[in-house]
Amino acid sequence: MTTKETADLGEFQFLSGESIPTLEVAYETYGEFTGDNAVLICHALTGSAHVARRPDAGDETAGQARAWWGDVVGPGKAIDTTEYYVVCANVPGSCYGTTGPASENPETGKPYGTDFPPVTVGDWTRAQRKLLDELGVGRLRAVVGGSVGGMNVLDWLRRYPDDVERAGAVATAARLDPQCLALDTVARRAITSDPNWNGGHYYGASESDANGGSSDSSDGRAEPEEGLARARQIGHIMYLSKASMGRKFGRRSAGRETVREEQPDPAAAFFPYREVESYLDYQADKFVDRFDANSYLYMTRAMDDFDLSAGYEGDADALAAFEGELLLLSFTGDWHFTTEQAEALAEAARAAGVDVAHHVVESDHGHDAFLVEPEKVGPPLSDLLASGLEGRAITDTEPESESDDSGEFAPVHTSLFSE
Template identity: 70%
Template sequence: MSDNRELASLGEFRFECGESIPDLQIAYETYGEFTGENCVLVCHALTGSAHVAGSFRDTTTDQASAWWEDIVGPGKAVDTAEYYVVCANIPGSCYGSSGPASENPETGEPYGTDFPPVTVGDWTRSQRKLLDHLGVGRLHAVVGGSVGGMNALDWAVRYPDDVRRVAPVATAARLDAQCLGMDAIARRAITTDPNWRGGEYYGGPAPDDGLALARQLGHMMYLSKASMERKFDRRSAGRDAHREAFPADPAADFFPYRDVESYLDYQSTKFVERFDANSYLYLTRAMDDYDLSSGYESDADALAAFTGEALLMSFTGDWHFTVAQSERVAEAFRATDGDVAHHVIESDHGHDAFLVEPGKVGPPLADFIDDGLAGKAITDTKTDQSSDFAPVHASLFSR
């Protein structure tokens, strides 16, 4: 297992927007030994990093442990004793790869909003360039959760001959209007913070209040109603609890400071200490922009060249990327006569389930990586009645 982040200088990189930077820097971590045909690429989620596994503290991201520590490692679902695992931080992020907070070599100052707009396609292309740098050709598998699942799907479209198996987890072919609207509100919270100053805040006060609000909204998107009720209910945090993120209005002392409010304040306070506001703007726009069928007549047309195997995984309590949305991607694979299964996991944890329920995610993922769709823990909603899903889980937010 690796215990340090590595940095690759990949030279000039032209983004899909047409703009370029002279030297794309990609932070990445590798695990296991490369044997030529055993590479598994793991794509991280929106505010994730290359630190997918390993028990050391990552000082760049302030992660005491890795974000998928229970899934990636020796003897785990993505077994680093057998596979060579690569996880790369995406362009536009702030965890080591080139992004708005990086130095612009032409000015010696951070790029800020002069950094080129990024897309999910740029993420995929940068990963392909990194893998070329590492001497990796065809991938055994690409795995990703949330917007990382969109990244995984893009591999099947953009480099169909370079991937043997693709596993998009808790993802969709595109965001729906509800999620697009919430992302727009989150960005507005940042850009209306007086400290944002058009993105030129480096060296001065950062737009922490705006970023904190954006993060709070994100947390509300990632949790399900049932999990929030179970975790917080209407409980009060107590009269001595401190409102950490924002000052209260004068009348607030009359009312309880509730557990859910305290949780959101704490999470947002920790987040602004480690993440860049401009990166949040860039990455949410990339996610919003992604459309599997872009440039093609349909989702099925986009996937037609992919001849490998695909495993879609979704969670019944996830209203951010719903079971129904994942099923539509599976249907697109089926329309091409592709080898695909859609494995639905019963969970009331919301979108975070792919991170917090490794016991349910690990077995089908491990079987798929090892044995493809023949894996014994894999079920398909179209062939196994025991894994039928109830559309009620998705109806409120997917229409």
């Protein structure tokens, strides 16, 4: 049993203090609600509410917009929709049905553009809470998410600690490190320096209800495709590890048949067009067809701004009111959200008296591992929902990994999940 709906939550005041007359939230549900089986799933940066496969869903979108966790969520899957009532909502500021920069401002009849209020992860959590209230869902069996969706999970634990029984935060951290902040800055500059960005007001009159896309506007003004493409390429580099890039591409030429019609610079014709270049160009071309440049600015700002300890004495203090169970899942090849960052978060949870387990999964896929290795992500999440931290795929809450003389901790290898 699945539904695809949009809820009108009425006037919404963002944490910045600014308000919009109405906030519409696109969401999907899977399974039947029995009162104590609700699981909220929080999507990552460019994801949508379409977390699992639906019989009525077409292939009009790609990437994280289309069943982005379809091998983890669904009938008979790790998060089994025959047992749990799964809710996934597109967050404010995105471009997949929920109100964001590309949406029409009812007060002007034109798209908000960059007049849309600043959005934070806290605003996502508050909007999700309002949506769940509309659906009649009180306390959650679990809230689960990866990447910035994992930050969304952590915000639930500090903002609504009594509303969550169990939490699964995958490939995430309490905050971004300076290197990732710097790369996100360059990505945003790529968009805002595109001459077609026009201060964020590049939408045409016929696209006032746009949900992403990149067609030219009706007044002849093109959208900032080049800037968004470069931003996405930077993101893809962040999501891959050195090992995975070496395995996928090496230094190989992509071959004559894949050479672009227009060379990026005069010298390019002399040098090989490499497979890694071809991959980045292909991903960029796909992305500008499905996502909105302003939404990318808003979403990355929300991720960059998140700091679990904001308003508290530290991370432990932020988690202190949560009395449920927390599972952290990190990947050895992920340099976007590192295993060390996840372990620091686990230490903070232990200091706060939170029941916590930290899995470190051996993987060379980089940050993308939480999306492309469902066989490693699924079992611990399944056991978390069914049995809490006592599940067979979950280590003790006080792992041997905690520390040694070097201050390092030992990874939990994939053999744990092979039973």
